[in-house]
Amino acid sequence: MNKILVIDCGSNKTKYIEEIVDEFIDVKSAKLLDFKESDLENIAGVIISGAPILVTEVDPTPYIKQLHWIKTTELPILGICFGHQIIGLMHGAFASRMKEDRDWQTIETYEDCPLFNRLPDEVEIMEDHCESISIPEGFELVASSDTCVNEVMQHKEKVIFGVQFHPEVSGNHGRVMIENFVKVTMT
Numbered sequence: 150m151n152k153i154l155v156i157d158c159g160s161n162k163t164k165y166i167e168e169i170v171d172e173f174i175d176v177k178s179a180k181l182l183d184f185k186e187s188d189l190e191n192i193a194g195v196i197i198s199g200a201p202i203l204v205t206e207v208d209p210t211p212y213i214k215q216l217h218w219i220k221t222t223e224l225p226i227l228g229i230c231f232g233h234q235i236i237g238l239m240h241g242a243f244a245s246r247m248k249e250d251r252d253w254q255t256i257e258t259y260e261d262c263p264l265f266n267r268l269p270d271e272v273e274i275m276e277d278h279c280e281s282i283s284i285p286e287g288f289e290l291v292a293s294s295d296t297c298v299n300e301v302m303q304h305k306e307k308v309i310f311g312v313q314f315h316p317e318v319s320g321n322h323g324r325v326m327i328e329n330f331v332k333v334t335m336t
Contacts, residue, residue, distance in 0.1 A: 151193060151335075152174065152191060153177070153193060153194050154196070155167050155176055155177070155196045156198060156232070157178055157180050157181060157198050158197065158231050159198075159200045159201050160200055160229075162198070163178075166327065170327060172328075174335070177192065181200075181215060181216075182215075184215060186218055189218070192224060193334040194225040194226065194308075194330065194333070196228075196229065196330070197216070197226065197227070197228045197229065197231070197236070199229050199278075200230070202231060204238065209244075213235060216235055219235075219239060219309070220239060226309045226310070227312070228310070228312070229312055229314075230312075230313060232311065234280065236309060237282035237285045237299075237311060239285075240288065245280065245281060245282075246279060247281050248296065250297065251278075252275075253274070253276070254275075254294040254297075255271050256271065256272055256274055256292045256301065257292060257293060257294070258292040259292065262310070263310075264303075264312070264329050265292075265329070266325075266332075267329070268325055272319075273319070274294075274314040274315070274319040275319045277314075277318075278313060278314075281299055284302055287305055287306070288302045288305065289302065291310075301313070312326070
């Protein structure tokens with residue numbers, strides 16, 4: 150159980166997630182469209198990548214069906230951008246279009262969250278999106294920016310996190326967030 154499964158939803162940044170995780174623990178990768186629940190065997194946690202898909206323009210139902218196991222698993226999960234949005238939609242969030250944001254933003258944390266261990270209350274992160282989601286039932290808002298309310302959310306009872314930004318390309322702060330997720334999976 151010393152592996153993190155990275156589900157590649159088609160983002161060109163997924164390789165950076167894998168590189169960071171591989172510094173701390175073994176990585177197993179699966180393409181979203183080829184993913185099978187048997188891929189979860191002997192896995193300590195799951196990271197769901199971003200995707201070149203707009204959930205406000207395409208029907209997200211096939212992706213939700215593919216990842217339906219999220220609602221029942223006890224595995225720690227981190228959703229990044231598209232992964233964050235799909236987790237939210239599964240739990241009743243609403244997606245909406247927003248001004249395109251493909252730049253550095255400062256996010257401010259409001260709640261304690263394991264992803265932010267060893268980080269200041271405000272950090273610079275890299276955005277790459279034009280959609281956002283509301284806070285779904287069972288989750289709490291962890292961090293916001295001036296451009297997006299739901300930058301980070303965490304489930305109130307399970308070990309499920311979602312981040313709207315891309316920690317894998319957010320320098321040292323982003324690397325620390327991914328390392329913190331890996332540490333959560335090992336406890």
